[in-house]
Amino acid sequence: MNAPPLAAVLWDMDGTLVDTEPYWMAAETPLVESYGGSWSHEQALGLVGLGLEDSARIFQEAGVRMGVRDIIDHLTDEVMRQLSETGVPFRPGARELLAGLRAAGIKTGLVTMSMRRMADTVVDLIEFEAFDVVIAGDEATRPKPFPDPYLQACEALGVTPEETVAIEDSPNGLRSAVASGAAVIGVPLMVSIAGAGAHAVWPTLEGRTADDVAAFHAGHFTAKAGLR
Incomplete structure (x- = not known):
């Protein structure tokens, strides 16, 4: 039994992609x-x-x-x-990782509780086409910590949660992503994420690559399936 390939990476915005x-x-x-x-x-x-x-x-x-x-x-x-x-205060390494994922052909989604007009403002200031889909707070059927925003993003991208990695910085965001079935990386900023269920914690995204994210995804699936 092989791990499903990584099809998409879903990003929180405030505190994860940008330090707002x-x-x-x-x-x-x-x-x-x-x-x-x-x-x-x-x-x-x-x-x-x-x-x-x-x-x-x-x-x-x-x-x-x-x-x-x-x-x-x-x-x-x-x-x-x-x-x-x-201007937009990107977190260290976030823009570079996002660009690397795009270059690798991995789909990307933005999943934020901010209003759509604010999300669009941030996305428009990125100098490359950064996201295939944006799910904003005024579009989610239920807000984080419910899984709905991440499930909506998966549906819009045509992928299953098991094919995705989510990146989050807050307990509510992590609980939402974990409940959706995604493999979840916590990148803490202002609040502790201890006990929120992150499958891995990366202190920073600086120096991280698309290969790192894919390796994490494969390792998570393997551990979950008990194949080790």
Whole structure:
């Protein structure tokens, strides 16, 4: 019995492909404070990888007197404004690995809980055709940590989860990817991913290649099938 070939690599965006989490945090604190509340760094970390609607409800609980959609639009606008001023802060090695996967003929998908318009902004700033499909937060049937966004990406790409590798940085994202059936690499950034189920943890993507990802995928399948 042979391992299924690696057909696609699915990427989270915020915190995995690009280091935009500080941008989100910079938008959150003034919003809460404008309604007389306070917002700690620990509270902000608790939202990493969470769906935007769930995050918006937490802001309402913190005193923000705005509708869920209005909160999402406000924060998205603020993060996009910061991106337009500073450019896209790719995580070390991410752009290079993405380009290597494309060159190797491996399909790629972006699976993010950010709004589609923000995802498109980031993708448009990449100097090559980076993704075959994008599943955004306003398109997912259910948000991370449910498996739906990853399953939707697989369906759109015409691949099975067992043929894919997912790359994530947050516990919620990892749980989503693992539940989908993909082989999952955790690349932590701002929050601990201990206990979130990653099949491998890479401290950085710097120096990693398409061959590394394919080898991880094959090794995961072999271990899962008990063939060692």
